[in-house]
Amino acid sequence: MRNRIEVLRRYIEDILFSSTEDMRLRYFFVNHMVCVSQFCALIALRRGEDVELATMAGLLHDIYTLTYLDSTKHAKNGAIMAREILDGLDMTTPEETDKICSAIHNHSKKGSTFSSFDEVLIDADVLEHSLSNATLPLIEKDRERYEKLIVEFELGI
Numbered sequence: 001m002r003n004r005i006e007v008l009r010r011y012i013e014d015i016l017f018s019s020t021e022d023m024r025l026r027y028f029f030v031n032h033m034v035c036v037s038q039f040c041a042l043i044a045l046r047r048g049e050d051v052e053l054a055t056m057a058g059l060l061h062d063i064y065t066l067t068y069l070d071s072t073k074h075a076k077n078g079a080i081m082a083r084e085i086l087d088g089l090d091m092t093t094p095e096e097t098d099k100i101c102s103a104i105h106n107h108s109k110k111g112s113t114f115s116s117f118d119e120v121l122i123d124a125d126v127l128e129h130s131l132s133n134a135t136l137p138l139i140e141k142d143r144e145r146y147e148k149l150i151v152e153f154e155l156g157i
């Protein structure tokens with residue numbers, strides 16, 4: 001059986017290397033998606049969620065933005081794209097696809113609360129935004145979630 005995480009990592013790398021145009025920007029998004037996928041694994045481990053599916057959701061969550069370099073309705077459009085990709089790759093059950101796509105669909109609504117699995121991706125996205133350059137001020141819409149994550153992971157001084 002194929003390693004599903006490696007398949008998706010390769011999938012987004014192929015988008016990065018598909019052209020030299022806008023490569024720096026596409027690299028930024030691939031890097032972000034890989035980092036978010038690793039935070040997804042960490043958070044899923046802590047909360048007893050499915051680590052593999054959470055990692056896969058992280059790897060695909062900004063697929064629309066990466067592909068079109070456009071973040072308009074990227075969560076909704078990304079969920080549609082992720083479903084097409086997962087259906088095409090034929091390596092997830094319908095339930096797994098639904099779970100991943102639900103998380104992607106909801107991931108930009110930082111002020112709301114969703115299923116415990118959806119929450120993993122939202123929080124992983126917040127962690128990446130907040131820690132990719134920890135010398136910069138927090139993004140205001142991420143602050144509340146970030147402060148809760150600091151407590152959950154006992155990272156406070």
Ligand SMILES: [Fe+2]
Pocket residue numbers: 032036061062125
């Ligand atoms: Fe993101």
